[in-house]
Amino acid sequence: MKKRTRLVFSGSGGQGVITAAIILAEAAVIHEGMNATQSQSYGAAARGGSTRSDIILSHNEINYPGVIQPNILICLTQEAYNSFAPIIRPGGTMLTDSRYVKQAKKNDAKQFDLPMYQEVMDQIGKPIVFNICVLGTLVGITGLIKPKSLLAAIKDRVPPDFVEMNTKAFEIGLEMGAEHSMR
Amino acid sequence: MKKRTRLVFSGSGGQGVITAAIILAEAAVIHEGMNATQSQSYGAAARGGSTRSDIILSHNEINYPGVIQPNILICLTQEAYNSFAPIIRPGGTMLTDSRYVKQAKKNDAKQFDLPMYQEVMDQIGKPIVFNICVLGTLVGITGLIKPKSLLAAIKDRVPPDFVEMNTKAFEIGLEMGAEHSMR
Numbered sequence: 001m002k003k004r005t006r007l008v009f010s011g012s013g014g015q016g017v018i019t020a021a022i023i024l025a026e027a028a029v030i031h032e033g034m035n036a037t038q039s040q041s042y043g044a045a046a047r048g049g050s051t052r053s054d055i056i057l058s059h060n061e062i063n064y065p066g067v068i069q070p071n072i073l074i075c076l077t078q079e080a081y082n083s084f085a086p087i088i089r090p091g092g093t094m095l096t097d098s099r100y101v102k103q104a105k106k107n108d109a110k111q112f113d114l115p116m117y118q119e120v121m122d123q124i125g126k127p128i129v130f131n132i133c134v135l136g137t138l139v140g141i142t143g144l145i146k147p148k149s150l151l152a153a154i155k156d157r158v159p160p161d162f163v164e165m166n167t168k169a170f171e172i173g174l175e176m177g178a179e180h181s182m183r
Numbered sequence: 184m185k186k187r188t189r190l191v192f193s194g195s196g197g198q199g200v201i202t203a204a205i206i207l208a209e210a211a212v213i214h215e216g217m218n219a220t221q222s223q224s225y226g227a228a229a230r231g232g233s234t235r236s237d238i239i240l241s242h243n244e245i246n247y248p249g250v251i252q253p254n255i256l257i258c259l260t261q262e263a264y265n266s267f268a269p270i271i272r273p274g275g276t277m278l279t280d281s282r283y284v285k286q287a288k289k290n291d292a293k294q295f296d297l298p299m300y301q302e303v304m305d306q307i308g309k310p311i312v313f314n315i316c317v318l319g320t321l322v323g324i325t326g327l328i329k330p331k332s333l334l335a336a337i338k339d340r341v342p343p344d345f346v347e348m349n350t351k352a353f354e355i356g357l358e359m360g361a362e363h364s365m366r
Contacts, residue, residue, distance in 0.1 A: 013339075022201060022223070029225040039222030039248045040205070042212040065222045065248050156196075 004058040005144060006067045010084050011076030011100075012049050016131030019157075021053035024135060027153035028057045028145050037065035050080050057144070072142065073109075074134060075101055093182070095138060097130075112141055112180055119172050129169035136170040140177020147174055187241040188327060189250045193267050194259030194283075195232050199314030202340075204236035207318060210336035211240045211328050220248035233263050240327070255325065256292075257317060258284055276365070278321060280313075295324055295363055302355050312352035319353040323360020330357055 007024075011017045018040060025036040037056045054067040069089040074096070075081035081101045088094055090108045099117045120126070120133045132154065139147055151167060158166050190207075194200045201223060208219040220239045237250040252272040257279070258264035264284045271277055273291045282300045303309070303316045315337065322330055334350060341349050 018205060025223065025225055030230060033230070036225045037222060038225070039220060040208065041245065041248055042208055042219045042221070043244075047213060047216070061226075062224065065224055 007072040008070040010080035020131040031149035133173035136173025137177035190255040191253040193263035203314040214332035315352040316356035319356025320360035
């Protein structure tokens with residue numbers, strides 16, 4: 001990946017959005033030698049239940065850590081989708097979960113609406129790894145970073161007893177995303 | 184607290200610096216109605232082992248989520264101290280852990296060098312809650328936000344089985360900090 005990636009990852013408080021964002025940034029920096037910023041701006045949205053985390057990945061220096069127009073937008077709740085869909089960059093990539101979000105009529109974005117939550121519940125039965133499945137799907141669709149870099153970052157950050165479950169959730173997402181690969 | 188607080192929380196990868204920063208930001212936003220940003224810029228420092236998280240707390244809007252000159256600087260490793268001590272705002276507040284950091288001769292800052300890690304190990308025996316003890320110490324020294332707001336944020340984010348241990352770590356820090364209160 002040569003270009004700068006500006007990503008917004010959004011959802012509700014308990015969905016692990018911030019953790020997923022941190023793992024993605026750490027995978028890019030520690031395991032692929034890139035630069036990254038990862039930030040949250042909290043305010044009325046946090047009190048209302050929406051969480052938004054901004055990530056920038058680049059091979060060059062990054063000056064400003066916030067994202068104005070994401071070229072990748074992930075929304076895990078309808079409220080987050082309603083809030084943030086308008087800011088996506090034209091031609092950008094939108095990933096939503098089909099249980100939680102109903103996408104509006106097509107706009108100028110590549111839209112992916114996939115049953116990530118459902119697959120996690122069917123195959124693992126633990127909603128706690130939903131966020132990691134989303135990361136897997138993102139990597140499968142975009143090829144943003146190597147799967148093994150993300151798996152290494154998961155191992156760095158997740159308690160040892162949970163690595164296996166997180167790895168499985170990641171692989172479920174990776175496979176689902178690969179079926180819709182943009183590469 | 185009326186003024187804008189610009190805080191840099193630094194240390195090494197495994198010390199829970201980012202988690203502590205997120206808990207502090209969430210406490211201020213969700214439980215005290217403030218605005219907050221919390222960000223990480225990763226690059227060579229992350230690969231070398233230093234972690235830095237920037238937090239801004241304000242009653243007003245916050246435009247830029249990074250911190251240039253912190254008025255509060257926390258350093259949990261010597262490497263983080265050596266990197267970031269030069270950026271503290273004149274007259275700012277510096278908090279370091281006496282096991283990990285040897286502060287240089289006095290500079291133009293209020294310097295607090297406290298045995299947080301040692302107290303956690305003596306009283307709890309689990310290094311995993313060191314970061315929460317540091318948060319308690321910070322609140323005890325500065326009165327930045329109410330202890331009960333921070334405890335509520337800990338409960339929101341920590342798994343149920345670990346709330347008691349985290350609460351104890353917070354209280355150890357709070358007491359130590361209160362002995363050095365700036366209020």
